[in-house]
Amino acid sequence: QASQEELKAAYRRLCMLYHPDKHRDPELKTQAERLFNLVHQAYEVLSDPQTRAIYDIYGRRGLEMEGWEVVERKRTAAEIREEFERLQREREERRLQQRTNPKGTISVGIDATDLFDRYDEEYEDVPGSSFPQIEINKMHISQSIEAPLTSTDTAILSGNLSTQNGNGGGSINLALRRVTSAKGWGELEFGAGDLHGPLFGLKIFRNLTPRCFITTNCALQFSSRGVRPGLTTVLARNLDKNTMGYLQWRWGIQSAMNTSIVRDTKTSHFTVAMQLGIPHSFMMVSYQHKFQDEDQTRVKGSLKVGFFGTIVEYGAERKISRHSVLGATVSVGVPQGVSLKIKLNRASQTYFFPVHLTDQLLPSAVFYATVGPLVIYFAMHRLVIKPYLRAQKERELEKQRESTASDILQKKQEAEAAVRLMQESVRRIIEAEEARMGLIVVNAWYGKFVNDNSRKNEKVKVIDVTVPLQCLVKDSKLILTEASKAGLPGFYDPCVGEEKSLKVLYQFRGVLHQVMSADNEALRIPKQ
Numbered sequence: 001q002a003s004q005e006e007l008k009a010a011y012r013r014l015c016m017l018y019h020p021d022k023h024r025d026p027e028l029k030t031q032a033e034r035l036f037n038l039v040h041q042a043y044e045v046l047s048d049p050q051t052r053a054i055y056d057i058y059g060r061r062g063l064e065m066e067g068w069e070v071v072e073r074k075r076t077a078a079e080i081r082e083e084f085e086r087l088q089r090e091r092e093e094r095r096l097q098q099r100t101n102p103k104g105t106i107s108v109g110i111d112a113t114d115l116f117d118r119y120d121e122e123y124e125d126v127p128g129s130s131f132p133q134i135e136i137n138k139m140h141i142s143q144s145i146e147a148p149l150t151s152t153d154t155a156i157l158s159g160n161l162s163t164q165n166g167n168g169g170g171s172i173n174l175a176l177r178r179v180t181s182a183k184g185w186g187e188l189e190f191g192a193g194d195l196h197g198p199l200f201g202l203k204i205f206r207n208l209t210p211r212c213f214i215t216t217n218c219a220l221q222f223s224s225r226g227v228r229p230g231l232t233t234v235l236a237r238n239l240d241k242n243t244m245g246y247l248q249w250r251w252g253i254q255s256a257m258n259t260s261i262v263r264d265t266k267t268s269h270f271t272v273a274m275q276l277g278i279p280h281s282f283m284m285v286s287y288q289h290k291f292q293d294e295d296q297t298r299v300k301g302s303l304k305v306g307f308f309g310t311i312v313e314y315g316a317e318r319k320i321s322r323h324s325v326l327g328a329t330v331s332v333g334v335p336q337g338v339s340l341k342i343k344l345n346r347a348s349q350t351y352f353f354p355v356h357l358t359d360q361l362l363p364s365a366v367f368y369a370t371v372g373p374l375v376i377y378f379a380m381h382r383l384v385i386k387p388y389l390r391a392q393k394e395r396e397l398e399k400q401r402e403s404t405a406s407d408i409l410q411k412k413q414e415a416e417a418a419v420r421l422m423q424e425s426v427r428r429i430i431e432a433e434e435a436r437m438g439l440i441v442v443n444a445w446y447g448k449f450v451n452d453n454s455r456k457n458e459k460v461k462v463i464d465v466t467v468p469l470q471c472l473v474k475d476s477k478l479i480l481t482e483a484s485k486a487g488l489p490g491f492y493d494p495c496v497g498e499e500k501s502l503k504v505l506y507q508f509r510g511v512l513h514q515v516m517s518a519d520n521e522a523l524r525i526p527k528q
Contacts, residue, residue, distance in 0.1 A: 004047070011043045014489070017425055017471070018418075031233060031417030038414075089151075101146040107352040109138035109164075113337075116358040116365045138164035165431045169195035183207040189219075197222040211238040228253060232428075254278065268290065275306075282306025286313075295319045299331075309334045315341070320385055321392075322348045328373040330366065338365040340373065397497045404496055411492040415468075418490040422471045429473055438476030439526060442512070443505040444469045446485055447494040449516075461495040462503075469504065476508070480523040 002010075016022070018036040023029045035204055045051045045063065053060040062084060114132040144158035154177045161170040171193025179185045184206035191199035203221040214235050221228040230252030239245050242265045248258040256277025263270045269288040275281055301314040301494035310333060317327030325345040332338050337359040344351040358365045401408075434439050447462030468490025472478055485502055486493040493500070500519040505512065508526040517523040 002046075007043070011039065011047075014039045017489075018421055023421065028214055028417075028420060030103065031414075032421055035418055035421070054084070054171070072409075081443070101348070103145070103348045104143040105140070105350045107138075107140040107351065108136055110353060110355045111135050111137045112355050112357050113359060116362050138162070139168075153177070171196065171199075187318070196226070198478060212236065218245060221328075223255075254280075256280070266290065269300075271302075280306055280308055281307070281434070298327075309336060311336060315317070316342070320381070321389060322371045326377070328377075330369045332361065332366055334361065337358070338362065338369055340369040360464075400497045408493060408496060411486075415463075415490050415492040419467045422467050422490060426467050426470045429470055433473065433476060436476065437509050439473050439478060440507045441466050441470040441473065441478075441504060442507055445503045446491060448498050448501055449501050449503065461498070463489055463492070463494045465502070478506075478523070480517075482520055482522045484519050486519070 010157070015036065018032045018039060020029050020032045020036060023032050039116075045055055051063065076262070099384050112132075112134045113344050114134065134358075140162045142158065142160035144156060147155045147157070150156055155452065156175040156177065157173070158175070159170065159172040162168055171191055173189060173191035175187050175189045177185060177187040184204065186205075187201075187203040189199070189201035189203065191201075193199075199219060199221050201217065203215070203217045206213060208461065212235070212340045214233065216234075217230075219230045221230065232248070232250045235247045239261070241261045243261065246258075246262070248256075248260075248261045250256045250258070254277065258275040258277070260271060260273035267290050269286075269290065270284045271284070273284045275283075282304055283306065284302065284304040286300065288298055288300035291297040291299075296319045297316065298318070299316045302312070304311045304313075311331060312333065313329055313331045315327060315329030317325055321325045321461040323346060327343045327345075329341045329343075330338070331341060338357045338361070340357060341356045342353040342355070347392060357369055383519050428439060432438070444464070444466045445462040446465045447460065450460050450462060466490060469478065471490065472480075472488070480488070480502075485491055486499075486500070502519070502521075503514070504525065505514050506525060507513070513526065515525060515527070
């Protein structure tokens with residue numbers, strides 16, 4: 001938001017500070033020339049409305065983007081933003097053919113009922129009966145990839161294989177999707193399998209209003225019993241900012257009508273649904289609480305009541321690494337029994353392990369299904385996951401330090417040179433501030449501070465920035481904007497990739513004060 005007058009004033013001030021003619025020492029003169037040139041380059045960018053608009057919106061990467069030389073000058077910021085996005089689209093289109101979006105699911109069903117449903121009298125004379133039998137009774141594998149053909153057309157190839165109790169089959173599908181406009185798209189689907197025969201389908205999505213859309217899916221399934229048509233229509237509407245309402249009608253195989261309301265906020269997710277259909281009719285309520293922690297922990301529970309019985313589910317999920325989310329859900333139902341469902345999402349791949357524990361409502365099964373995963377998770381998190389993530393972070397930081405070592409060294413030399421060049425100006429500023437009982441920076445440090453006892457083994461990495469901060473004091477005020485302080489004159493990054501803060505001990509009206517500010521946090525002292 002700086003005006004041209006403010007830019008000129010700052011430019012003149014830095015020019016006076018770094019002008020080579022003001023320094024007689026040959027080494028200081030050389031350092032001043034380099035810093036003076038950097039200030040001049042910055043002013044050239046910011047004093048030109050076009051380059052300033054590019055820099056304000058996109059930073060250095062915007063200035064480095066190819067193609068700006070053909071852009072008509074004297075454009076507004078909005079027009080420049082539009083031009084940048086056009087150039088980005090062109091670059092994306094050139095890489096379009098190389099992109100796919102692979103998604104996959106692996107599900108392994110485990111039958112562990114022998115752990116709880118055993119009767120000793122039946123096993124007395126059976127060799128090896130002292131060991132419960134746990135076996136895999138079903139598996140499902142599916143995979144899909146997308147192949148963009150043009151900016152509006154996409155081909156999607158998918159396949160799946162399933163097996164249960166020794167019987168199985170698979171299918172393969174090809175879908176062609178075209179985006180017809182900003183309001184909708186259409187998709188043709190062709191499939192074949194060894195269980196159901198050929199499949200032809202048509203899916204259409206359309207925005208009816210800014211708050212309402214409809215999806216229709218028609219399908220023809222060919223089999224030995226003849227042609228089996230199917231139709232599914234979903235009408236959805238935004239009820240408010242965080243709430244969606246859905247109406248679904250399904251005709252054909254397992255015909256049903258379903259209505260649901262979904263409310264999704266920053267801290268919670270709530271769903272209520274009711275279905276009338278053949279063979280299943282039910283009512284369902286579910287709630288999920290989202291904790292605002294770095295691990296994105298979520299706790300959920302649901303109740304489902306229908307013709308098939310009653311099912312209560314509860315569970316939790318948590319982020320265990322940058323791309324992985326681990327979750328566990330306990331399902332207790334009549335007549336379904338007790339099951340434990342473990343799910344791992346790794347990027348776009350999902351691994352699902354439903355473990356059926358018992359066909360009865362046994363308190364012991366519910367207890368072990370609840371406590372067992374928690375004990376295993378916390379043990380694994382402490383002994384395996386946490387050390388692994390710590391080592392991975394250290395490797396990434398080391399790699400980042402190595403890749404930026406030369407650049408950081410140059411920034412450090414520039415900062416040290418700037419501090420030496422500031423000494424005379426700072427002396428005059430301090431004299432003026434002392435005369436008016438104004439703002440004097442007694443001490444200032446920038447970098448990584450360790451205040452938490454749990455991190456007491458970590459090394460403190462800070463640099464002294466007393467002189468650069470005092471140099472920024474004007475009319476007994478120090479104002480820093482919301483940006484990394486590593487870019488300020490006389491500053492550099494002492495700990496690349498780590499969390500940094502600025503700690504300032506200052507005197508104002510003869511009284512000492514202390515303030516701590518995060519790296520990207522705005523700072524204004526003295527405080528009101």
